[in-house]
Amino acid sequence: MTPLAKLLEAALFASARPVPTEELRGLDPESSPAAIQAALEELREHYDVDGHGVELIEIGGGWQILTRAEYTEAIERAQLASRPHRLSAAALESLAIIAYRQPIGRLEVEEIRGVNVGSVLKSLHERGLIDVVGRAEGLGRPLLYGTTPLFLEHFGLRHLEELPRADELAVALRVQSPAVVAEQAPMDEPVAAVAASSGNG
Amino acid sequence: MTPLAKLLEAALFASARPVPTEELRGLDPESSPAAIQAALEELREHYDVDGHGVELIEIGGGWQILTRAEYTEAIERAQLASRPHRLSAAALESLAIIAYRQPIGRLEVEEIRGVNVGSVLKSLHERGLIDVVGRAEGLGRPLLYGTTPLFLEHFGLRHLEELPRADELAVALRVQSPAVVAEQAPMDEPVAAVAASSGNG
Amino acid sequence: MSDAVAPYTPPADGPPPSFIVELSAFSGPLDLLLALIREEQVDIYDIPIARIAQQFVARIRTLGLNEAAEYLEMAARLLRIKAQLLLPRNEEEQWDDPRAELVRRLLEYQQMREIVDVLEKRGEERRNQFSRAWLPSQPVPPQAPLALSLSELLASVDRILRVTRQPGVHDVVARALDVPGAITIIRAVLELRERLRLTDLLNNGSEPWQVLSTVLGLLEMAKLGELRVNQPKPFADVEISRDTASEAA
Numbered sequence: 032m033t034p035l036a037k038l039l040e041a042a043l044f045a046s047a048r049p050v051p052t053e054e055l056r057g058l059d060p061e062s063s064p065a066a067i068q069a070a071l072e073e074l075r076e077h078y079d080v081d082g083h084g085v086e087l088i089e090i091g092g093g094w095q096i097l098t099r100a101e102y103t104e105a106i107e108r109a110q111l112a113s114r115p116h117r118l119s120a121a122a123l124e125s126l127a128i129i130a131y132r133q134p135i136g137r138l139e140v141e142e143i144r145g146v147n148v149g150s151v152l153k154s155l156h157e158r159g160l161i162d163v164v165g166r167a168e169g170l171g172r173p174l175l176y177g178t179t180p181l182f183l184e185h186f187g188l189r190h191l192e193e194l195p196r197a198d199e200l201a202v203a204l205r206v207q208s209p210a211v212v213a214e215q216a217p218m219d220e221p222v223a224a225v226a227a228s229s230g231n232g
Numbered sequence: 233m234t235p236l237a238k239l240l241e242a243a244l245f246a247s248a249r250p251v252p253t254e255e256l257r258g259l260d261p262e263s264s265p266a267a268i269q270a271a272l273e274e275l276r277e278h279y280d281v282d283g284h285g286v287e288l289i290e291i292g293g294g295w296q297i298l299t300r301a302e303y304t305e306a307i308e309r310a311q312l313a314s315r316p317h318r319l320s321a322a323a324l325e326s327l328a329i330i331a332y333r334q335p336i337g338r339l340e341v342e343e344i345r346g347v348n349v350g351s352v353l354k355s356l357h358e359r360g361l362i363d364v365v366g367r368a369e370g371l372g373r374p375l376l377y378g379t380t381p382l383f384l385e386h387f388g389l390r391h392l393e394e395l396p397r398a399d400e401l402a403v404a405l406r407v408q409s410p411a412v413v414a415e416q417a418p419m420d421e422p423v424a425a426v427a428a429s430s431g432n433g
Numbered sequence: 434m435s436d437a438v439a440p441y442t443p444p445a446d447g448p449p450p451s452f453i454v455e456l457s458a459f460s461g462p463l464d465l466l467l468a469l470i471r472e473e474q475v476d477i478y479d480i481p482i483a484r485i486a487q488q489f490v491a492r493i494r495t496l497g498l499n500e501a502a503e504y505l506e507m508a509a510r511l512l513r514i515k516a517q518l519l520l521p522r523n524e525e526e527q528w529d530d531p532r533a534e535l536v537r538r539l540l541e542y543q544q545m546r547e548i549v550d551v552l553e554k555r556g557e558e559r560r561n562q563f564s565r566a567w568l569p570s571q572p573v574p575p576q577a578p579l580a581l582s583l584s585e586l587l588a589s590v591d592r593i594l595r596v597t598r599q600p601g602v603h604d605v606v607a608r609a610l611d612v613p614g615a616i617t618i619i620r621a622v623l624e625l626r627e628r629l630r631l632t633d634l635l636n637n638g639s640e641p642w643q644v645l646s647t648v649l650g651l652l653e654m655a656k657l658g659e660l661r662v663n664q665p666k667p668f669a670d671v672e673i674s675r676d677t678a679s680e681a682a
Contacts, residue, residue, distance in 0.1 A: 041285030084242030109258035187559035246563030
């Protein structure tokens with residue numbers, strides 16, 4: 032392997048989480064992005080062709096070395112590692128809504144799911160799958176949630192765009208999202224409109 | 233690599249601690265201790281001869297894959313360089329209020345932001361961006377905060393008067409609390425105009 | 434539902450066990466409703482509300498879900514729609530199908546379930562791979578440098594300005610009350626359950642006219658001796674119970 036590929040391998044081994052591309056570039060400021068990319072390809076190919084128990088994948092906005100799925104059973108049987116628990120249906124539903132509608136407030140998630148989601152959001156937040164990304168305007172300035180890089184990692188996604196687009200789904204999405212982002216709202220927008228749409232949208 | 237060496241690589245990678253040889257046997261009950269030993273040697277040799285960024289070492293009766301020491305420095309440097317700390321929206325808002333209204337007490341900041349700011353102020357203080365500049369009169373003599381020279385340095389300002397739009401914010405913040413304004417405002421008049429006019433009075 | 438499911442007996446007193454919904458095969462009232470629509474093979478754009486509402490009420494009784502406010506609220510909503518459909522219509526006036534909002538929510542919910550399927554599949558694939566677990570302890574790196582820019586600070590100023598300038602003013606649109614409709618719904622829900630809370634009849638999305646209709650309906654029925662209304666302390670949830678004494682009389 033080239034020295035750069037070895038350096039990248041060391042850095043990826045030293046992290047339990049995907050390593051963002053910028054951080055990989057920071058490893059050797061003299062290497063061009065193209066060189067980094069080539070070294071990543073070299074490493075990936077080495078793992079695939081040479082036959083390793085691990086593989087290199089692009090995930091969660093970065094790169095990560097993961098064990099190959101075929102060894103999971105043996106590793107679990109030997110009790111050397113165990114798979115994380117599956118998320119509950121309630122957690123998955125809330126995550127799906129947040130992933131597509133972010134930034135989104137609790138009330139809107141509840142409106143779509145038809146149930147109270149306070150404790151579900153709390154647990155998703157504690158697990159680091161969602162985070163507070165801002166506050167809506169209007170009464171009480173409710174918190175707005177979005178998904179985290181860990182969410183992408185958990186579902187093996189490179190980025191959010193990898194999820195099927197709304198129009199690819201069988202049912203069309205509601206045209207307009209009622210959540211108003213603090214950062215995006217135009218200065219002169221009357222607040223009454225915001226309050227009305229978030230109240231009973 | 234042999235299938236057994238690949239399995240061992242995956243297992244050592246996935247295990248949360250160094251793994252003793254006996255436990256590695258649980259991965260494949262049909263492999264003899266000698267076969268396990270041979271596969272470990274194969275893996276070690278592969279890492280050494282083939283030139284990898286990691287190595288297999290035996291320590292205290294267990295096996296582990298470690299990144300080679302020569303890469304440690306570059307990895308740490310890259311982590312540091314790529315992760316500049318950004319202030320949260322909450323911290324920025326509180327900082328802005330303190331910058332324009334100093335000296336100001338915690339309660340006043342909370343009144344403007346509408347949320348508890350205790351932990352935000354603590355972190356801004358730890359970062360050296362704000363400091364206690366005095367105590368207010370009255371009950372409990374609450375602490376008053378102001379910005380520090382480090383704050384000016386961060387924004388490349390010579391003095392506070394260089395902050396733009398001080399007048400605008402000062403006017404807005406002098407407006408009565410929103411609830412009171414709402415009661416006074418005629419229903420059909422744009423809200424922004426109400427706030428501006430009552431601010432000038 | 435198979436015969437194996439024992440009829441649910443509500444607990445004599447005390448709060449309902451909170452795990453009921455967790456154990457249920459349904460993740461919420463919309464999930465149950467969609468299942469019914471699929472089972473009955475009806476057109477989602479033309480839901481026979483009377484039939485579906487009846488099925489829904491029967492099912493939540495069987496599953497013991499009538500102790501969960503969310504299911505009860507949906508039952509109340511279905512009955513409300515049924516009542517609205519029964520109202521005589523003026524041919525010249527524009528008529529909004531009272532089912533429209535429910536259909537929109539069902540479609541939206543259905544789409545979310547498709548996303549859940551995708552997430553589940555991807556999550557399952559990822560679960561079968563392990564990441565590096567053992568990391569030797571490294572010295573704690575010094576605090577990362579602070580990334581701050583004046584434009585960010587000014588953007589915060591803008592946000593604060595916006596919020597302080599925009600108190601919550603609402604437009605008020607008068608809407609006729611429907612007290613008889615509310616009474617019909619309350620009666621139907623009381624049929625289902627002996628005692629309930631005001632919040633079971635209403636939800637976050639209830640409009641003021643619906644809240645007022647329900648409250649007036651409750652007061653009317655209390656006057657008629659059909660139910661008792663009780664609020665243990667100020668701001669506590671309003672409790673409603675069937676007036677069994679007058680029923681017996």
